[in-house]
Amino acid sequence: MTISYMDYTNPNLTFTYDMRNNTVSKTNDQNYFNLLGYKQLPTLGSASLLDIFMSKGHFVEPHYHQNASELVYLVSGTVTVSMINPFTGKLISIPITPQQVVVVPQGWWHFEEATSDNTHILAVFDAPTPQVILGSDILRLTPTNVMAETYCLDEAQYKAAISPITQTVGIGPLDNCQKNRELDEFRSAEQEEAPPVGISAYGTAPHWAGTSVSGQPAFLYSQTPYRTQAPSYYPQPYFPQPTYGQMQGYAQPYAQQPTAFAQTYFPAYGQQPYSQQSTTQAAYANPYQFGAPQAPVGYR
Template sequence: MADSYMDFTSPNTQFTYTLSDNPFFQKDAQNVINTLSINQLNTLGNVSLLDIFLSKDNVVEPHIHQNATELVYCITGGAVVSLINPYTKELLNFTIAPGQVANVPQGWWHYEVANQDNTHLLAIFDAPVPEVIFGSDILRLTPANVLAHSYCLDEAKVKDTLAPITDTVIIGPPASCSKQHPNGMPMQQMMNHGGMNMAQMAPGSYQQAIQNQTYHYPYRPISGESESYNAPLDHPFHPIPFLYRRWD
Protein backbone atom coordinates (compact mmCIF):
# COMPACT_ATOMS: atom_id res chain seq x y z
CA MET A 1 0.00 0.00 0.00
CA ALA A 2 1.28 3.46 -0.87
CA ASP A 3 0.44 4.89 2.56
CA SER A 4 1.15 1.83 4.74
CA TYR A 5 3.95 3.72 6.47
CA MET A 6 1.50 6.27 7.88
CA ASP A 7 0.09 6.18 11.41
CA PHE A 8 -3.18 8.02 10.86
CA THR A 9 -3.71 8.30 14.63
CA SER A 10 -0.57 10.42 14.99
CA PRO A 11 -0.98 14.10 15.89
CA ASN A 12 1.59 14.80 13.16
CA THR A 13 -0.69 13.53 10.37
CA GLN A 14 -1.01 16.15 7.61
CA PHE A 15 -3.97 16.46 5.28
CA THR A 16 -3.62 19.97 3.81
CA TYR A 17 -0.85 22.20 2.52
CA THR A 18 -0.41 25.59 0.82
CA LEU A 19 1.75 25.12 -2.28
CA SER A 20 3.15 28.66 -2.25
CA ASP A 21 4.79 27.84 1.09
CA ASN A 22 7.30 25.62 -0.72
CA PRO A 23 8.76 27.48 -3.72
CA PHE A 24 11.38 25.51 -5.67
CA PHE A 25 12.40 28.14 -8.18
CA GLN A 26 11.46 31.71 -9.12
CA LYS A 27 12.73 33.45 -12.22
CA ASP A 28 10.42 36.44 -11.72
CA ALA A 29 6.88 37.10 -10.49
CA GLN A 30 5.30 35.41 -13.54
CA ASN A 31 7.62 32.38 -13.76
CA VAL A 32 7.58 30.30 -10.62
CA ILE A 33 7.65 26.63 -9.64
CA ASN A 34 6.26 25.41 -6.32
CA THR A 35 6.55 21.79 -5.27
CA LEU A 36 4.63 19.37 -3.09
CA SER A 37 6.04 16.02 -2.01
CA ILE A 38 5.80 13.68 0.91
CA ASN A 39 8.19 16.00 2.72
CA GLN A 40 5.44 18.62 2.93
CA LEU A 41 2.34 16.40 3.17
CA ASN A 42 3.07 13.12 4.87
CA THR A 43 -0.15 11.36 3.81
CA LEU A 44 0.57 11.68 0.07
CA GLY A 45 1.85 8.18 -0.62
CA ASN A 46 3.32 7.65 -4.09
CA VAL A 47 2.26 10.94 -5.62
CA SER A 48 3.72 14.44 -5.80
CA LEU A 49 3.36 17.51 -7.96
CA LEU A 50 4.84 20.73 -9.28
CA ASP A 51 2.78 23.91 -9.41
CA ILE A 52 4.14 25.76 -12.47
CA PHE A 53 3.43 29.34 -13.55
CA LEU A 54 4.84 30.59 -16.86
CA SER A 55 4.54 33.62 -19.10
CA LYS A 56 4.59 33.29 -22.89
CA ASP A 57 7.71 31.73 -24.46
CA ASN A 58 9.18 30.70 -21.11
CA VAL A 59 10.29 27.09 -20.95
CA VAL A 60 10.84 24.51 -18.25
CA GLU A 61 14.22 23.51 -19.64
CA PRO A 62 14.84 20.08 -21.22
CA HIS A 63 15.15 17.43 -18.52
CA ILE A 64 14.28 13.88 -17.49
CA HIS A 65 12.68 12.36 -14.40
CA GLN A 66 14.54 9.15 -13.78
CA ASN A 67 12.17 7.88 -11.08
CA ALA A 68 8.70 9.00 -12.19
CA THR A 69 6.16 9.42 -14.98
CA GLU A 70 4.89 12.99 -15.35
CA LEU A 71 1.31 13.96 -16.21
CA VAL A 72 1.12 17.63 -17.23
CA TYR A 73 -2.32 19.21 -16.70
CA CYS A 74 -3.12 22.69 -18.04
CA ILE A 75 -5.22 24.85 -15.70
CA THR A 76 -4.99 28.21 -17.48
CA GLY A 77 -3.19 29.59 -20.53
CA GLY A 78 -1.57 27.03 -22.78
CA ALA A 79 1.67 25.17 -23.39
CA VAL A 80 3.48 22.86 -25.77
CA VAL A 81 4.80 19.72 -24.10
CA SER A 82 7.64 18.30 -26.18
CA LEU A 83 9.29 14.94 -25.68
CA ILE A 84 11.61 12.57 -27.52
CA ASN A 85 10.34 9.04 -27.97
CA PRO A 86 13.48 6.95 -27.31
CA TYR A 87 12.08 4.01 -29.29
CA THR A 88 11.08 5.80 -32.50
CA LYS A 89 13.68 8.63 -32.21
CA GLU A 90 10.90 11.17 -32.85
CA LEU A 91 10.45 14.63 -31.35
CA LEU A 92 6.77 14.90 -30.40
CA ASN A 93 5.03 18.22 -29.67
CA PHE A 94 1.68 18.26 -27.87
CA THR A 95 -0.23 21.53 -27.47
CA ILE A 96 -2.43 21.53 -24.37
CA ALA A 97 -5.13 24.00 -23.34
CA PRO A 98 -7.12 24.27 -20.08
CA GLY A 99 -8.56 20.90 -19.14
CA GLN A 100 -6.10 18.95 -21.30
CA VAL A 101 -3.15 16.77 -20.31
CA ALA A 102 0.04 15.39 -21.83
CA ASN A 103 1.82 12.37 -20.41
CA VAL A 104 5.61 11.94 -20.25
CA PRO A 105 6.80 8.38 -19.51
CA GLN A 106 9.47 7.84 -16.89
CA GLY A 107 12.98 8.69 -18.07
CA TRP A 108 11.97 10.43 -21.32
CA TRP A 109 13.67 13.69 -22.36
CA HIS A 110 11.09 16.52 -22.41
CA TYR A 111 10.34 20.20 -21.87
CA GLU A 112 7.34 22.53 -21.62
CA VAL A 113 6.98 25.91 -23.37
CA ALA A 114 4.19 28.36 -22.53
CA ASN A 115 2.41 29.67 -25.61
CA GLN A 116 0.33 32.18 -23.65
CA ASP A 117 0.83 34.52 -20.72
CA ASN A 118 -0.60 33.49 -17.35
CA THR A 119 -0.07 29.81 -18.05
CA HIS A 120 -0.62 27.58 -15.03
CA LEU A 121 0.36 23.90 -15.18
CA LEU A 122 0.27 21.06 -12.70
CA ALA A 123 2.87 18.35 -13.19
CA ILE A 124 1.78 15.22 -11.31
CA PHE A 125 4.23 12.39 -10.55
CA ASP A 126 3.88 8.76 -9.45
CA ALA A 127 6.65 9.11 -6.88
CA PRO A 128 6.66 10.54 -3.35
CA VAL A 129 9.62 12.78 -4.26
CA PRO A 130 10.33 13.15 -8.00
CA GLU A 131 13.94 13.43 -9.11
CA VAL A 132 15.19 15.37 -12.11
CA ILE A 133 18.27 15.68 -14.33
CA PHE A 134 18.43 19.03 -16.15
CA GLY A 135 19.93 19.50 -19.58
CA SER A 136 21.90 22.53 -18.44
CA ASP A 137 23.70 20.36 -15.87
CA ILE A 138 24.63 17.77 -18.49
CA LEU A 139 25.90 20.45 -20.87
CA ARG A 140 27.92 22.40 -18.33
CA LEU A 141 29.42 19.41 -16.49
CA THR A 142 30.44 17.22 -19.42
CA PRO A 143 34.01 18.21 -20.37
CA ALA A 144 34.13 20.10 -23.65
CA ASN A 145 36.82 17.78 -24.99
CA VAL A 146 34.56 14.78 -24.41
CA LEU A 147 31.70 16.39 -26.34
CA ALA A 148 34.03 17.50 -29.10
CA HIS A 149 35.63 14.06 -29.44
CA SER A 150 32.33 12.17 -29.20
CA TYR A 151 30.59 14.18 -31.91
CA CYS A 152 33.54 15.36 -34.03
CA LEU A 153 33.11 19.00 -33.02
CA ASP A 154 35.50 21.91 -32.68
CA GLU A 155 36.51 21.85 -29.01
CA ALA A 156 37.16 25.61 -28.86
CA LYS A 157 33.70 26.32 -30.24
CA VAL A 158 32.11 23.89 -27.81
CA LYS A 159 33.84 25.59 -24.89
CA ASP A 160 32.86 29.04 -26.13
CA THR A 161 29.24 28.03 -26.67
CA LEU A 162 28.74 26.29 -23.34
CA ALA A 163 30.94 28.44 -21.08
CA PRO A 164 28.07 30.82 -20.13
CA ILE A 165 26.03 27.96 -18.67
CA THR A 166 27.45 28.18 -15.17
CA ASP A 167 24.46 26.86 -13.21
CA THR A 168 21.15 25.09 -13.66
CA VAL A 169 18.69 27.13 -15.77
CA ILE A 170 15.36 25.48 -14.73
CA ILE A 171 13.13 28.15 -16.32
CA GLY A 172 14.60 29.63 -19.47
CA PRO A 173 15.55 31.80 -21.10
CA PRO A 174 17.19 33.90 -18.36
CA ALA A 175 15.39 37.16 -17.59
CA SER A 176 17.92 39.34 -19.42
CA CYS A 177 17.92 37.20 -22.58
CA SER A 178 16.39 38.51 -25.81
CA LYS A 179 12.89 37.09 -26.24
CA GLN A 180 12.85 37.50 -30.02
CA HIS A 181 15.06 35.80 -32.59
CA PRO A 182 16.66 38.26 -35.05
CA ASN A 183 14.73 36.72 -37.96
CA GLY A 184 11.43 37.46 -36.24
CA MET A 185 10.56 33.91 -35.21
CA PRO A 186 9.25 33.68 -31.62
CA MET A 187 11.38 31.72 -29.16
CA GLN A 188 8.65 29.13 -28.54
CA GLN A 189 8.22 28.51 -32.29
CA MET A 190 11.95 27.90 -32.68
CA MET A 191 11.90 25.33 -29.87
CA ASN A 192 9.02 23.48 -31.47
CA HIS A 193 10.88 23.26 -34.77
CA GLY A 194 13.92 21.39 -33.60
CA GLY A 195 15.44 23.66 -30.98
CA MET A 196 17.00 27.09 -30.59
CA ASN A 197 19.93 27.93 -32.84
CA MET A 198 22.14 29.98 -30.56
CA ALA A 199 24.57 30.71 -33.38
CA GLN A 200 21.91 32.84 -35.10
CA MET A 201 21.08 34.96 -32.07
CA ALA A 202 22.46 38.44 -31.59
CA PRO A 203 26.19 38.13 -30.78
CA GLY A 204 26.78 37.66 -27.08
CA SER A 205 23.11 38.08 -26.08
CA TYR A 206 22.59 34.54 -24.82
CA GLN A 207 25.99 34.32 -23.17
CA GLN A 208 25.60 37.64 -21.39
CA ALA A 209 22.09 36.75 -20.30
CA ILE A 210 23.16 33.61 -18.49
CA GLN A 211 26.22 35.28 -16.99
CA ASN A 212 23.92 37.88 -15.46
CA GLN A 213 21.48 35.38 -13.96
CA THR A 214 22.61 32.32 -12.07
CA TYR A 215 20.84 30.25 -9.43
CA HIS A 216 22.11 27.99 -6.68
CA TYR A 217 20.16 25.02 -5.33
CA PRO A 218 21.14 21.89 -3.35
CA TYR A 219 22.23 18.92 -5.39
CA ARG A 220 24.02 15.62 -5.09
CA PRO A 221 25.73 13.40 -7.67
CA ILE A 222 23.85 10.42 -9.08
CA SER A 223 26.84 8.20 -8.47
CA GLY A 224 27.11 9.20 -4.83
CA GLU A 225 30.58 10.61 -5.44
CA SER A 226 31.82 13.66 -3.62
CA GLU A 227 30.41 17.00 -4.79
CA SER A 228 33.94 18.45 -4.86
CA TYR A 229 36.45 17.54 -7.54
CA ASN A 230 40.07 18.58 -7.69
CA ALA A 231 40.49 18.11 -11.44
CA PRO A 232 39.24 20.90 -13.72
CA LEU A 233 36.00 20.11 -15.58
CA ASP A 234 37.82 20.02 -18.94
CA HIS A 235 40.45 17.56 -17.70
CA PRO A 236 40.32 14.40 -19.88
CA PHE A 237 40.11 12.14 -16.82
CA HIS A 238 37.66 14.20 -14.78
CA PRO A 239 34.89 11.99 -13.30
CA ILE A 240 31.88 13.57 -15.02
CA PRO A 241 29.56 14.58 -12.16
CA PHE A 242 26.09 14.24 -13.71
CA LEU A 243 23.79 15.60 -11.06
CA TYR A 244 20.23 15.08 -10.19
CA ARG A 245 17.96 17.25 -8.09
CA ARG A 246 14.97 16.36 -6.00
CA TRP A 247 11.81 18.45 -6.26
CA ASP A 248 11.42 18.51 -2.50
Protein backbone atom coordinates in the same frame (compact mmCIF):
# COMPACT_ATOMS: atom_id res chain seq x y z
CA MET B 1 -1.37 0.76 -5.04
CA THR B 2 1.33 1.45 -2.47
CA ILE B 3 0.53 0.22 1.02
CA SER B 4 0.85 2.92 3.68
CA TYR B 5 2.15 2.12 7.14
CA MET B 6 1.62 5.63 8.46
CA ASP B 7 0.27 6.07 11.96
CA TYR B 8 -2.84 8.07 11.36
CA THR B 9 -3.45 8.36 15.11
CA ASN B 10 -0.47 10.71 15.42
CA PRO B 11 -1.85 14.12 16.49
CA ASN B 12 0.98 15.88 14.61
CA LEU B 13 -0.11 14.60 11.21
CA THR B 14 -1.10 17.26 8.68
CA PHE B 15 -3.38 16.89 5.71
CA THR B 16 -2.88 20.24 4.03
CA TYR B 17 -0.01 22.38 2.75
CA ASP B 18 0.45 25.78 1.10
CA MET B 19 2.65 25.21 -1.94
CA ARG B 20 3.62 28.89 -2.04
CA ASN B 21 5.96 28.06 0.84
CA ASN B 22 8.12 25.79 -1.29
CA THR B 23 9.25 27.57 -4.45
CA VAL B 24 12.07 25.40 -5.79
CA SER B 25 12.92 27.34 -8.96
CA LYS B 26 12.24 30.96 -9.89
CA THR B 27 13.34 32.88 -12.97
CA ASN B 28 11.17 35.93 -12.23
CA ASP B 29 7.71 36.74 -10.88
CA GLN B 30 6.04 35.28 -13.98
CA ASN B 31 8.15 32.12 -14.28
CA TYR B 32 8.59 29.77 -11.33
CA PHE B 33 7.36 26.51 -9.87
CA ASN B 34 6.45 25.20 -6.45
CA LEU B 35 6.89 21.60 -5.28
CA LEU B 36 4.73 19.41 -3.10
CA GLY B 37 6.23 16.08 -2.09
CA TYR B 38 6.46 13.63 0.76
CA LYS B 39 8.69 15.95 2.79
CA GLN B 40 6.18 18.78 2.62
CA LEU B 41 3.10 16.63 3.23
CA PRO B 42 3.82 13.12 4.59
CA THR B 43 0.20 12.05 4.22
CA LEU B 44 0.47 12.60 0.46
CA GLY B 45 1.61 9.03 0.01
CA SER B 46 3.28 8.00 -3.25
CA ALA B 47 2.36 11.08 -5.30
CA SER B 48 3.89 14.51 -5.76
CA LEU B 49 3.01 17.72 -7.57
CA LEU B 50 4.64 20.67 -9.33
CA ASP B 51 2.70 23.94 -9.62
CA ILE B 52 4.21 25.72 -12.65
CA PHE B 53 3.67 29.33 -13.78
CA MET B 54 5.07 30.61 -17.07
CA SER B 55 4.94 33.52 -19.50
CA LYS B 56 5.03 33.35 -23.28
CA GLY B 57 8.32 32.26 -24.81
CA HIS B 58 9.62 30.50 -21.70
CA PHE B 59 10.44 26.82 -21.37
CA VAL B 60 10.59 24.25 -18.64
CA GLU B 61 14.06 23.25 -19.76
CA PRO B 62 14.73 19.84 -21.36
CA HIS B 63 14.97 17.17 -18.65
CA TYR B 64 13.85 13.72 -17.61
CA HIS B 65 12.55 12.06 -14.45
CA GLN B 66 14.35 8.82 -13.75
CA ASN B 67 11.92 7.66 -11.05
CA ALA B 68 8.47 8.82 -12.16
CA SER B 69 5.98 9.28 -14.95
CA GLU B 70 4.47 12.76 -15.32
CA LEU B 71 0.92 13.85 -16.01
CA VAL B 72 0.77 17.42 -17.36
CA TYR B 73 -2.55 19.20 -16.73
CA LEU B 74 -3.10 22.70 -18.12
CA VAL B 75 -5.07 25.07 -15.89
CA SER B 76 -4.78 28.25 -17.99
CA GLY B 77 -2.93 29.67 -20.97
CA THR B 78 -1.51 27.50 -23.73
CA VAL B 79 1.48 25.19 -23.76
CA THR B 80 3.24 22.74 -26.06
CA VAL B 81 4.58 19.58 -24.44
CA SER B 82 7.41 17.90 -26.38
CA MET B 83 9.19 14.61 -25.74
CA ILE B 84 11.48 12.16 -27.51
CA ASN B 85 10.19 8.63 -27.88
CA PRO B 86 13.33 6.54 -27.23
CA PHE B 87 11.78 3.52 -28.96
CA THR B 88 11.10 5.29 -32.27
CA GLY B 89 13.73 8.01 -32.06
CA LYS B 90 11.15 10.67 -32.94
CA LEU B 91 10.22 13.98 -31.36
CA ILE B 92 6.57 14.33 -30.34
CA SER B 93 5.12 17.83 -29.81
CA ILE B 94 1.59 18.21 -28.42
CA PRO B 95 -0.06 21.65 -28.01
CA ILE B 96 -2.79 21.72 -25.36
CA THR B 97 -5.37 24.15 -24.02
CA PRO B 98 -6.96 24.38 -20.54
CA GLN B 99 -8.30 21.14 -19.06
CA GLN B 100 -6.31 18.99 -21.48
CA VAL B 101 -3.56 16.60 -20.35
CA VAL B 102 -0.40 14.95 -21.68
CA VAL B 103 1.38 11.98 -20.10
CA VAL B 104 5.18 11.73 -20.21
CA PRO B 105 6.42 8.17 -19.53
CA GLN B 106 9.12 7.64 -16.93
CA GLY B 107 12.63 8.46 -18.13
CA TRP B 108 11.62 10.21 -21.37
CA TRP B 109 13.48 13.39 -22.36
CA HIS B 110 10.92 16.21 -22.53
CA PHE B 111 10.25 19.95 -22.17
CA GLU B 112 7.32 22.39 -22.10
CA GLU B 113 6.97 25.72 -23.92
CA ALA B 114 4.46 28.38 -22.86
CA THR B 115 2.89 29.83 -26.00
CA SER B 116 0.90 32.52 -24.17
CA ASP B 117 1.22 34.60 -21.03
CA ASN B 118 -0.32 33.56 -17.70
CA THR B 119 0.20 29.87 -18.40
CA HIS B 120 -0.46 27.66 -15.37
CA ILE B 121 0.42 23.96 -15.33
CA LEU B 122 0.01 21.19 -12.79
CA ALA B 123 2.51 18.34 -13.18
CA VAL B 124 1.54 15.22 -11.21
CA PHE B 125 4.07 12.43 -10.51
CA ASP B 126 3.65 8.84 -9.34
CA ALA B 127 6.53 9.10 -6.87
CA PRO B 128 6.76 10.68 -3.38
CA THR B 129 9.47 13.03 -4.63
CA PRO B 130 10.19 13.45 -8.36
CA GLN B 131 13.84 13.06 -9.25
CA VAL B 132 15.13 15.02 -12.21
CA ILE B 133 18.18 15.40 -14.45
CA LEU B 134 18.26 18.79 -16.20
CA GLY B 135 19.73 19.72 -19.56
CA SER B 136 21.54 22.76 -18.15
CA ASP B 137 23.44 20.55 -15.71
CA ILE B 138 24.35 18.06 -18.43
CA LEU B 139 25.73 20.82 -20.65
CA ARG B 140 27.67 22.79 -18.05
CA LEU B 141 29.05 19.84 -16.05
CA THR B 142 30.13 17.51 -18.86
CA PRO B 143 33.77 18.34 -19.78
CA THR B 144 33.93 20.24 -23.06
CA ASN B 145 36.68 18.00 -24.44
CA VAL B 146 34.45 14.95 -23.94
CA MET B 147 31.62 16.56 -25.91
CA ALA B 148 33.99 17.81 -28.60
CA GLU B 149 35.76 14.49 -29.11
CA THR B 150 32.59 12.40 -28.85
CA TYR B 151 30.54 14.44 -31.32
CA CYS B 152 33.39 15.76 -33.53
CA LEU B 153 32.91 19.39 -32.46
CA ASP B 154 35.24 22.35 -32.37
CA GLU B 155 35.94 22.51 -28.63
CA ALA B 156 36.60 26.26 -28.55
CA GLN B 157 33.35 27.04 -30.35
CA TYR B 158 31.38 24.60 -28.22
CA LYS B 159 32.86 26.03 -25.03
CA ALA B 160 31.95 29.55 -26.13
CA ALA B 161 28.42 28.46 -27.08
CA ILE B 162 27.62 27.00 -23.65
CA SER B 163 29.50 29.63 -21.63
CA PRO B 164 26.28 31.50 -20.66
CA ILE B 165 25.06 28.36 -18.85
CA THR B 166 26.59 28.93 -15.43
CA GLN B 167 23.82 27.51 -13.23
CA THR B 168 20.82 25.20 -13.16
CA VAL B 169 18.11 26.90 -15.22
CA GLY B 170 14.72 25.29 -14.47
CA ILE B 171 12.65 27.75 -16.51
CA GLY B 172 14.50 29.58 -19.25
CA PRO B 173 15.61 31.80 -20.69
CA LEU B 174 16.91 33.53 -17.59
CA ASP B 175 16.50 37.29 -17.36
CA ASN B 176 20.20 37.99 -17.88
CA CYS B 177 20.01 36.01 -21.13
CA GLN B 178 17.65 38.62 -22.58
CA LYS B 179 20.06 41.43 -21.68
CA ASN B 180 22.94 39.56 -23.28
CA ARG B 181 20.88 38.91 -26.41
CA GLU B 182 20.02 42.60 -26.73
CA LEU B 183 23.70 43.50 -26.38
CA ASP B 184 24.68 40.92 -29.00
CA GLU B 185 22.00 42.21 -31.38
CA PHE B 186 23.23 45.78 -30.86
CA ARG B 187 26.81 44.77 -31.65
CA SER B 188 25.69 42.80 -34.71
CA ALA B 189 23.76 45.82 -35.98
CA GLU B 190 26.86 48.01 -35.59
CA GLN B 191 28.95 45.54 -37.55
CA GLU B 192 26.37 45.36 -40.33
CA GLU B 193 26.27 49.17 -40.61
CA ALA B 194 30.06 49.48 -40.80
CA PRO B 195 31.06 49.63 -44.50
CA PRO B 196 33.98 47.58 -45.85
CA VAL B 197 37.42 49.15 -46.11
CA GLY B 198 37.49 49.15 -49.91
CA ILE B 199 35.14 51.97 -50.97
CA SER B 200 34.94 53.69 -54.34
CA ALA B 201 36.38 57.19 -54.37
CA TYR B 202 33.39 58.37 -56.36
CA GLY B 203 30.65 56.94 -54.21
CA THR B 204 28.78 58.94 -51.64
CA ALA B 205 31.13 59.79 -48.81
CA PRO B 206 30.07 58.31 -45.45
CA HIS B 207 30.00 60.33 -42.24
CA TRP B 208 33.56 59.21 -41.47
CA ALA B 209 34.85 60.32 -44.90
CA GLY B 210 38.59 60.69 -45.14
CA THR B 211 39.40 57.70 -42.94
CA SER B 212 39.22 53.95 -43.25
CA VAL B 213 37.16 51.68 -41.01
CA SER B 214 40.13 51.42 -38.68
CA GLY B 215 40.25 55.19 -38.33
CA GLN B 216 43.50 55.48 -40.33
CA PRO B 217 43.91 57.88 -43.29
CA ALA B 218 42.52 56.32 -46.43
CA PHE B 219 45.75 56.69 -48.42
CA LEU B 220 47.47 54.24 -46.06
CA TYR B 221 45.32 51.58 -47.68
CA SER B 222 46.13 52.74 -51.22
CA GLN B 223 42.67 54.23 -51.55
CA THR B 224 41.76 57.43 -53.28
CA PRO B 225 40.55 59.90 -50.61
CA TYR B 226 36.80 59.80 -50.16
CA ARG B 227 36.39 63.55 -50.48
CA THR B 228 37.69 63.55 -54.04
CA GLN B 229 34.51 63.62 -56.13
CA ALA B 230 34.36 63.64 -59.93
CA PRO B 231 32.25 66.52 -61.33
CA SER B 232 29.56 65.24 -63.66
CA TYR B 233 31.00 67.02 -66.73
CA TYR B 234 34.40 65.33 -66.49
CA PRO B 235 34.69 62.15 -68.57
CA GLN B 236 37.76 61.08 -66.60
CA PRO B 237 38.65 60.97 -62.89
CA TYR B 238 39.29 64.46 -61.59
CA PHE B 239 41.95 65.25 -59.01
CA PRO B 240 41.80 68.83 -57.69
CA GLN B 241 45.21 70.48 -57.85
CA PRO B 242 46.56 73.27 -55.63
CA THR B 243 47.19 76.70 -57.08
CA TYR B 244 50.95 76.50 -56.58
CA GLY B 245 53.31 73.57 -56.45
CA GLN B 246 52.61 69.86 -56.42
CA MET B 247 50.00 68.28 -54.18
CA GLN B 248 52.26 66.67 -51.61
CA GLY B 249 49.67 64.27 -50.19
CA TYR B 250 49.00 62.53 -53.49
CA ALA B 251 52.07 63.38 -55.57
CA GLN B 252 50.38 63.08 -58.98
CA PRO B 253 53.20 63.12 -61.58
CA TYR B 254 50.99 64.97 -64.03
CA ALA B 255 49.62 67.47 -61.54
CA GLN B 256 51.61 70.50 -62.74
CA GLN B 257 52.69 71.21 -66.31
CA PRO B 258 55.75 73.36 -67.06
CA THR B 259 54.93 77.03 -67.33
CA ALA B 260 56.19 77.11 -70.91
CA PHE B 261 53.40 74.79 -72.00
CA ALA B 262 50.65 76.27 -69.83
CA GLN B 263 47.39 76.99 -71.63
CA THR B 264 44.17 78.62 -70.63
CA TYR B 265 41.92 76.16 -68.77
CA PHE B 266 38.27 76.05 -69.81
CA PRO B 267 36.39 73.56 -67.59
CA ALA B 268 33.18 74.16 -69.53
CA TYR B 269 34.72 72.44 -72.55
CA GLY B 270 35.66 69.33 -70.59
CA GLN B 271 39.40 69.95 -70.63
CA GLN B 272 41.50 68.38 -67.91
CA PRO B 273 43.98 70.55 -65.98
CA TYR B 274 46.70 67.97 -66.42
CA SER B 275 46.12 67.37 -70.16
CA GLN B 276 46.70 70.92 -71.46
CA GLN B 277 49.52 70.84 -74.00
CA SER B 278 50.66 73.29 -76.64
CA THR B 279 50.89 72.19 -80.24
CA THR B 280 54.65 72.27 -79.94
CA GLN B 281 54.61 70.06 -76.90
CA ALA B 282 52.23 67.64 -78.60
CA ALA B 283 54.52 67.51 -81.61
CA TYR B 284 57.45 66.59 -79.42
CA ALA B 285 55.39 63.87 -77.80
CA ASN B 286 54.36 62.39 -81.20
CA PRO B 287 56.02 64.03 -84.21
CA TYR B 288 54.04 61.89 -86.67
CA GLN B 289 50.56 62.72 -85.59
CA PHE B 290 50.27 65.80 -87.89
CA GLY B 291 51.36 64.06 -91.11
CA ALA B 292 54.21 64.93 -93.50
CA PRO B 293 55.01 68.61 -94.27
CA GLN B 294 53.18 69.92 -97.38
CA ALA B 295 54.48 72.38 -99.93
CA PRO B 296 52.65 75.72 -100.41
CA VAL B 297 49.85 75.59 -102.96
CA GLY B 298 51.64 77.90 -105.37
CA TYR B 299 54.59 75.52 -105.76
CA ARG B 300 52.60 72.33 -106.49
